[in-house]
Amino acid sequence: MHSSQTAGRRHPEPPHPYRGPFQRDRDRVVHSAAYRRLSAKTQVFTGEMGDYHRTRLTHTHEVASVARTLGRSLALNEDLIETLALIHDLGHPPFGHAGEDVLDDCLKSVGGFCHNAQALRIVELLETRYPEFPGLNLSLEVLAGQQYRARKSLPSSRAGEGQEARCCLLEVQIVEAADSVAYDTHDADDALELNLLVLEELLETPLWAEAARRVGARYTNLDHGELRRAVLHELIEWQVSDLIEQAIVRIAAKPLSLSAAGKVGSENRDDVLIRPSDELAEQKTQLETFLFSRVYRHPDVLSHRAHAQDALRELFARFIRRPDLMPENFLRRIASEGLERSVCDYLAGMTDRFAHQVAVSS
Ligand code: MG
Numbered sequence: 001m002h003s004s005q006t007a008g009r010r011h012p013e014p015p016h017p018y019r020g021p022f023q024r025d026r027d028r029v030v031h032s033a034a035y036r037r038l039s040a041k042t043q044v045f046t047g048e049m050g051d052y053h054r055t056r057l058t059h060t061h062e063v064a065s066v067a068r069t070l071g072r073s074l075a076l077n078e079d080l081i082e083t084l085a086l087i088h089d090l091g092h093p094p095f096g097h098a099g100e101d102v103l104d105d106c107l108k109s110v111g112g113f114c115h116n117a118q119a120l121r122i123v124e125l126l127e128t129r130y131p132e133f134p135g136l137n138l139s140l141e142v143l144a145g146q147q148y149r150a151r152k153s154l155p156s157s158r159a160g161e162g163q164e165a166r167c168c169l170l171e172v173q174i175v176e177a178a179d180s181v182a183y184d185t186h187d188a189d190d191a192l193e194l195n196l197l198v199l200e201e202l203l204e205t206p207l208w209a210e211a212a213r214r215v216g217a218r219y220t221n222l223d224h225g226e227l228r229r230a231v232l233h234e235l236i237e238w239q240v241s242d243l244i245e246q247a248i249v250r251i252a253a254k255p256l257s258l259s260a261a262g263k264v265g266s267e268n269r270d271d272v273l274i275r276p277s278d279e280l281a282e283q284k285t286q287l288e289t290f291l292f293s294r295v296y297r298h299p300d301v302l303s304h305r306a307h308a309q310d311a312l313r314e315l316f317a318r319f320i321r322r323p324d325l326m327p328e329n330f331l332r333r334i335a336s337e338g339l340e341r342s343v344c345d346y347l348a349g350m351t352d353r354f355a356h357q358v359a360v361s362s
Helices: 021-030 034-039 055-074 078-087 095-108 117-126 140-153 170-193 206-218 224-252 280-298 297-321 328-332 339-349 350-359
Strands: none
Touching: 021 078, 021 140, 034 078, 034 339, 034 350, 055 078, 055 170, 055 224, 055 297, 055 339, 078 140, 078 170, 095 339, 117 140, 117 339, 140 170, 140 224, 170 224, 170 280, 206 224, 206 280, 297 339, 297 350
């Protein structure tokens, strides 16, 4: 995607004298309230569990960092990539996926809740930074990229008619791939630090075993901590190198025109050019299965999850009963957006900390 070929913005604006359109989009995201609040939102582990592990904001930076490396190596549009990376998790509610599940349940009758779609609501409606328009008025390519994420994450039962779209730009695919590199690596690292796992268990997964074998070819006599850090570096390096090598081969074998890239609704795996080799993909899946059962469903994680979900459910009920307790701008939007959706917008924007504070201040 060349910046000069952007389709523009919903509310037309004159070009900036020295920043390109996607550079400007990136800056708008960085200056938004929703972006700053990512610092106090859960990635996987909540704030009470320690201060080593990733937050939603540091995860976002790891994704942006990996994505820019991939993009620069493949001569893609780095400004667009960075913007897409910075908004990709902007719609996460407090308490990560635990919070998302509660809000989705509370909003069942009005279309449910999904963090990927919520990111679009934030940048198109909920951020109030400009007198001329709601939202951030980002470039249409950025919105299309996030729409692709949102459609992909819908269960097929909810993906309605007219939802088809062209398979997305390579810049969008890069961010998807970088997200996976980041969480597969850092969730294991965080779990080790929190003693939810021990290194030996992870080394039994094929992905970690292979990374450790590669590290062993370069170093001998590493202590536990050195080995763990070396394996983490190797995992990122290996995944990123694999993605670049695979992308070069696939891009060379396929015309780059968007029209050739197929439809999202019936997404053909071959349409996605930025993806790992089959062998690495298989090993990543095995790691994810392991992490799911051993980390995401760990009793400590589940107990924090249950506590957070109770708090959020109670908050939803409270503001449905007393919408007048919400800030003015959420109250005002009830007329156009409906009561449930407006309460959800308010709750989803909260940080973990603020949600807990409001929950105990009944
Ligand atoms: Mg993410």
